[in-house]
Amino acid sequence: MQPITPAGLDLLRSSLTDNNLVFLDGFHAVKHAARFGADIGLVACANEAKLQELADALAPDIAGELTSMAKAIDKKDVKKIGEMRSHWTGVWGVAARPTYTVEDILASPAPIILLENPQNGGNIGACIRVAAAANVGGVLLTGGADPWEPAVIRGAAGLQFAVPVANLETLEGLTRPIVAIDPEGDDIATATMPNQPILAFGTEREGLSDQLKSMANMRVSLPMKEGVSSVNLAVAVGIVLYSQALR
Numbered sequence: 001m002q003p004i005t006p007a008g009l010d011l012l013r014s015s016l017t018d019n020n021l022v023f024l025d026g027f028h029a030v031k032h033a034a035r036f037g038a039d040i041g042l043v044a045c046a047n048e049a050k051l052q053e054l055a056d057a058l059a060p061d062i063a064g065e066l067t068s069m070a071k072a073i074d075k076k077d078v079k080k081i082g083e084m085r086s087h088w089t090g091v092w093g094v095a096a097r098p099t100y101t102v103e104d105i106l107a108s109p110a111p112i113i114l115l116e117n118p119q120n121g122g123n124i125g126a127c128i129r130v131a132a133a134a135n136v137g138g139v140l141l142t143g144g145a146d147p148w149e150p151a152v153i154r155g156a157a158g159l160q161f162a163v164p165v166a167n168l169e170t171l172e173g174l175t176r177p178i179v180a181i182d183p184e185g186d187d188i189a190t191a192t193m194p195n196q197p198i199l200a201f202g203t204e205r206e207g208l209s210d211q212l213k214s215m216a217n218m219r220v221s222l223p224m225k226e227g228v229s230s231v232n233l234a235v236a237v238g239i240v241l242y243s244q245a246l247r
């Protein structure tokens with residue numbers, strides 16, 4: 001395997017701050033980016049044998065592509081690269097950031113996830129991951145959290161390349177039916193979901209805003225044992241997407 005060049009190290013470093021690039025944190029993010037057609041500029045690898053093992057076991061469909069692209073990186077260089085964390089897979093990458101638009105997401109016939117002001121990068125990533133698995137039309141975020149930051153990429157295992165994600169500046173002008181997913185809503189088991197819903201989930205601490213609740217066409221809840229106040233945001237997204245209500 002050829003060693004990474006100084007330009008390659010610069011590319012890795014700049015992918016942490018350049019809005020046109022995505023820093024792919026770990027093998028799974030690199031794998032999903034490659035599988036879903038990302039324009040990958042670099043794959044860096046700290047352990048060639050481990051990359052081969054991971055690629056053979058977890059991505060036999062693209063193992064040759066991944067290993068032939070990879071450049072060897074020294075662990076000392078990994079530590080020097082800004083916020084770049086050590087990843088157990090010893091694999092990192094850089095891809096061009098796709099240009100998803102809110103309009104394209106809203107035009108999808110599939111359900112859309114709206115995360116209102118989510119705070120935790122790992123949680124946001126987990127929401128994107130299950131949203132991609134359930135093949136939704138896209139994930140919109142209010143409140144300005146960056147769906148491309150490394151913690152979100154890691155949490156989503158790079159599945160931002162499989163489902164469009166975008167920041168929504170305003171709730172004004174949404175025309176699709178909104179379903180507020182809220183612990184105080186009606187039991188989801190008996191709810192009849194509208195077609196092409198926007199499924200709106202609230203922020204981790206406070207839940208949905210009064211504005212979103214008042215805009216919603218319906219409010220549904222996931223029934224819980226008495227005394228439990230809520231489930232984790234990403235867990236709620238997963239349950240709703242895989243519940244009978246959407247079938």
Ligand SMILES: C[S@@+](CC[C@H](N)C(=O)[O-])C[C@H]1O[C@@H](n2cnc3c(N)ncnc32)[C@H](O)[C@@H]1O
Nearest residue numbers: 181182183201202206207208221222230231236
């Ligand atoms: C951690 S919860 C927020 C908790 C907040 N204290 C509340 O009461 O909404 C984050 C989001 O997950 C969803 N959620 C969590 N548990 C839920 C439940 N049992 N029923 C419906 N939605 C739930 C809601 O969208 C909620 O806004």
